[in-house]
Amino acid sequence: MKKIKLRPRRGLVTTIKQNFHFWDYYLMVPYLILCLIGIVMVYSSSAAIQMQNGGTPQGYLIKQSIYVVLGIIVLIFCANFPLEHYRHRRFLQDSTIVMGALLVIVLAIGKAVNGAKGWLNFGPVNIQPVEFCKLYFILYLADRMVRTHQKGKLLIKGESSRGALILATIYLLLILAQPDTGGFAINVCIIGVMFIACDVRSWWKAVGIVIGFPLAVYFGLQLVIVNGWIHGGYRIQRFIAFMNPFGNASGSGSQLVNSYYAISNGGVFGVGLGNSIQKMGYLPEPNTDFIMSIASEELGLVGVSLILGLLLCLICRIILIGVRSRSLYQTLICYGTATFMMVETFFNIGGVLGLLPITGVTFPFISYGGSSMLVLSSAVGIVMNISIQQNKEQLQMGQPFISAEGSGD
Numbered sequence: 001m002k003k004i005k006l007r008p009r010r011g012l013v014t015t016i017k018q019n020f021h022f023w024d025y026y027l028m029v030p031y032l033i034l035c036l037i038g039i040v041m042v043y044s045s046s047a048a049i050q051m052q053n054g055g056t057p058q059g060y061l062i063k064q065s066i067y068v069v070l071g072i073i074v075l076i077f078c079a080n081f082p083l084e085h086y087r088h089r090r091f092l093q094d095s096t097i098v099m100g101a102l103l104v105i106v107l108a109i110g111k112a113v114n115g116a117k118g119w120l121n122f123g124p125v126n127i128q129p130v131e132f133c134k135l136y137f138i139l140y141l142a143d144r145m146v147r148t149h150q151k152g153k154l155l156i157k158g159e160s161s162r163g164a165l166i167l168a169t170i171y172l173l174l175i176l177a178q179p180d181t182g183g184f185a186i187n188v189c190i191i192g193v194m195f196i197a198c199d200v201r202s203w204w205k206a207v208g209i210v211i212g213f214p215l216a217v218y219f220g221l222q223l224v225i226v227n228g229w230i231h232g233g234y235r236i237q238r239f240i241a242f243m244n245p246f247g248n249a250s251g252s253g254s255q256l257v258n259s260y261y262a263i264s265n266g267g268v269f270g271v272g273l274g275n276s277i278q279k280m281g282y283l284p285e286p287n288t289d290f291i292m293s294i295a296s297e298e299l300g301l302v303g304v305s306l307i308l309g310l311l312l313c314l315i316c317r318i319i320l321i322g323v324r325s326r327s328l329y330q331t332l333i334c335y336g337t338a339t340f341m342m343v344e345t346f347f348n349i350g351g352v353l354g355l356l357p358i359t360g361v362t363f364p365f366i367s368y369g370g371s372s373m374l375v376l377s378s379a380v381g382i383v384m385n386i387s388i389q390q391n392k393e394q395l396q397m398g399q400p401f402i403s404a405e406g407s408g409d
Helices: 012-022 025-052 059-080 083-087 089-109 129-150 157-176 180-196 202-227 234-243 254-266 291-324 328-353 370-396
Strands: 112-115 116-122 125-127
Touching: 012 059, 012 202, 012 370, 025 059, 025 116, 025 328, 025 370, 059 291, 059 370, 083 089, 083 129, 083 254, 089 116, 089 129, 089 157, 089 234, 112 291, 129 180, 129 370, 157 254, 180 202, 254 291, 254 328, 291 328, 328 370
Parallel strands: none
Antiparallel strands: 112 116, 116 125
């Protein structure tokens, strides 16, 4: 049985080679399979629309493949980047400045898509700042919360965390001003879960904020619409479609109705890869927001269950890594990352099934998008970094672990 020894670091390439023995394939394998399924589904769902619009069928296939390759490179870098550098004051300060600047700039000159002014165009590259804000909140708030916790103070009373929460509130308002309701809700959930995980003494306040605010907004909008106090607006039309999709089947409810048709056509085993009917111009955004509707139609319940099962394995593994960590900072990062993926999945599936209003949230690793892929890959890479450190600690203590080569040491 091969013996793995810890050697001093001599650069990034050497570090990558040394750390390979400690990689967590329970993270890597589901990640890679999901990315491959995503490439296939993006191509299948977009080829017909591309041809109808006069483009090449492989257009989105090539772009998504490039995003996945870049995502894997970013994952490898984040997995081998010294973990303590993510807490460096200069790194966090620069990240805060860049993130704030992007959120302000996108409000000023951003491109509006589906009613939300959330995209920055840089030639052929489009950036969605709210996606990067999710990872920023995880890293920044984890550091601030831990610093307050180490002083033995409540988060709401600690100077570091109180300032961080004020800053987070400002950024959340900038996101809501776009308006990106889905991105706002996901970030609120990330902050709430990290708050609860760090300071259980004031958990009820966090729960009140995380649950009470969305419920107040939901019932408030329902009351406003029912009484006819306001009309029009993209977000209101989406909410009306959610309340009664078939009553607005020729208008705002067409997305949800065609999503139902796609799911119904798919049944248990699907109609076959590439044979979807709803992607032929009936269902808008077939390669982004509603890609799971196309997956359901072509792959059926079995295929969708496989995708959800892989994502569940990935999320559970991230949570497990957080649970077994002896570092609160690492635990918060893992919980924040798991919440990010879990809530994003819930919002996308909920919108596709009509359980939630359509918010424009993409499905992790499957939907087309560069910003989402890079951020998700970065988050998985940082969690991989944490898992590598845990495996090294196990080796130093003489405890067995399963290496990337599949042998216990």
